[in-house]
Amino acid sequence: MSMISKSLGQIRQAFLGIVARAGIKAQIQGLADEVMDQMEIYQQVGFSSWIPEKSRVVILPLMGKSARSIIIASTEAPIMITVNEGETCIYDQFGHQILLHKNGVKIKGDVEIIEGGLIVEKDIKSKANISDQKGSMQAMRDAYNPHTHGNSPPPSTPME
Structure with missing residues (x-):
């Protein structure tokens, strides 16, 4: 039994370390100031x-x-996100988040679609301006509402 214990004592078990230098391969500060490179x-x-x-x-x-x-x-990065029961969050150290929760998905940060389009099956609502390559929807309203044709009056129903 003592030979087995001695043999097992020579096998290192999983342990905790601290990232000393980040990268594709990291440098880790291990136990008792042990430094492990290219992890x-x-x-x-x-x-x-x-x-x-x-x-x-x-x-x-x-x-x-x-x-x-x-x-x-890994854990205990400078920025950590706490989630509630049933939630999942993907996040980075710049403050961007994709939070999956019981009421849907919330995204914090700008979203850019690099390839492919956006297909939406329900209404699109915005709390800010909507624009395309030619201008904003507010600019269209500003041009449409006061416009006339000769001596005709402006539109009876303005765009809101």
């Missing part, structure tokens, strides 16, 4: 994020060896 970060396919410096990470030594360690999770 690979494993993330789910389809999700990719930059782990900020000073974030805590979970490190898994493959085959129990520190030299073959990978980062499998």
Whole structure:
């Protein structure tokens, strides 16, 4: 039994570290001021994020060896979002968010569609101006409402 215990004692278990230098491969400050360079970060396919410096990470030594360690999770970044029961939030360190909650989806930050269009099956409402390449809807109202044709009166029903 003591040989098994001794052998298991030589296998390093998962541990916590702090990101000292961020990047595609990170430098980690481990236990007792241990520095681990060029740590690979494993993330789910389809999700990719930059782990900020000073974030805590979970490190898994493959085959129990520190030299073959990978980062499998992170937390405590400078910006953290707290969600309520049932919610999910994708966010970055610039303050942008996509919050999935019981009433729908809320996006914080500008949205740019680089490729493809936007198809909407219900009304579109805006609390601000709407514009296209030629001008704003407010500019159309401003031009339409006072317009006349010769001596005719302006439109009886102005655009609002």
